[in-house]
Amino acid sequence: GNSVTQMEGPVTLSEEAFLTINCTYTATGYPSLFWYVQYPGEGLQLLLKATKADDKGSNKGFEATYRKETTSFHLEKGSVQVSDSAVYFCALLPRDTGRRALTFGSGTRLQVQP
Amino acid sequence: EPEVTQTPSHQVTQMGQEVILRCVPISNHLYFYWYRQILGQKVEFLVSFYNNEISEKSEIFDDQFSVERPDGSNFTLKIRSTKLEDSAMYFCASKGTGGSYEQYFGPGTRLTVT
Numbered sequence: 001g002n003s004v005t006q007m008e009g010p011v012t013l014s015e016e017a018f019l020t021i022n023c024t025y026t027a028t029g030y031p032s033l034f035w036y037v038q039y040p041g042e043g044l045q046l047l048l049k050a051t052k053a054d055d056k057g058s059n060k061g062f063e064a065t066y067r068k069e070t071t072s073f074h075l076e077k078g079s080v081q082v083s084d085s086a087v088y089f090c091a092l093l094p095r096d097t098g099r100r101a102l103t104f105g106s107g108t109r110l111q112v113q114p
Numbered sequence: 115e116p117e118v119t120q121t122p123s124h125q126v127t128q129m130g131q132e133v134i135l136r137c138v139p140i141s142n143h144l145y146f147y148w149y150r151q152i153l154g155q156k157v158e159f160l161v162s163f164y165n166n167e168i169s170e171k172s173e174i175f176d177d178q179f180s181v182e183r184p185d186g187s188n189f190t191l192k193i194r195s196t197k198l199e200d201s202a203m204y205f206c207a208s209k210g211t212g213g214s215y216e217q218y219f220g221p222g223t224r225l226t227v228t
Contacts, residue, residue: 032215034215036219041221042221043118043120043205043219043220043221043222044157044205044207044219045219046216046217046218049215049216051215089156089157091157093215100145100162100169100170100209101147101159101162101170101172102149102157102159102217103159104149104156104157104158105156106155106156107156107157
């Protein structure tokens with residue numbers, strides 16, 4: 001079946017530090033991959049996406065590259081801000097099956113300290 | 115910017131009672147979803163809905179759950195007889211057509227079963 005594995009949190013960083021949140025997946029075929037962000041008290045917002053191998057999704061300084069050979073989609077940001085504190089979810093959407101529902105990872109809480 | 119809305123934001127109910135969680139998807143979207151997130155755990159798919167019928171459901175979505183689009187704008191999730199383990203954040207999402215991948219999430223309803 002489909003599954004997403006994320007590194008456990010919380011991840012605590014100082015402002016302007018480099019961020020990596022690891023995400024690997026297991027899926028039938030070649031899924032689309034997503035990062036969603038959940039700020040405190042809010043719903044899930046799409047942060048970025050990639051729909052095929054070697055695609056790089058980017059938004060708000062965050063980047064992730066779809067690596068088929070390692071089945072990974074790690075999230076990176078060069079310089080985090082306090083406002084980036086949130087929970088980040090990696091997710092996949094299967095392509096070759098009838099299922100159109102997202103499969104999420106367990107989420108990684110990021111805490112950025114001033 | 116159009117958004118998905120959900121009401122109520124927090125619902126407290128006693129075990130065995132029926133609850134209805136309401137969602138207003140984005141107006142021109144045709145695919146609708148319910149997900150839930152038990153505190154501290156991953157976001158899990160419950161059900162998807164298209165063309166006035168369930169298109170897919172997970173093993174979580176048993177006979178105590180039902181969904182409805184009663185009036186062309188609202189999309190509801192009913193839990194017939196709530197259990198303690200139904201306590202969770204319930205997210206509604208909607209998606210457009212034309213090859214769009216993005217599911218737009220509402221802010222969630224926190225359901226507490228006592």
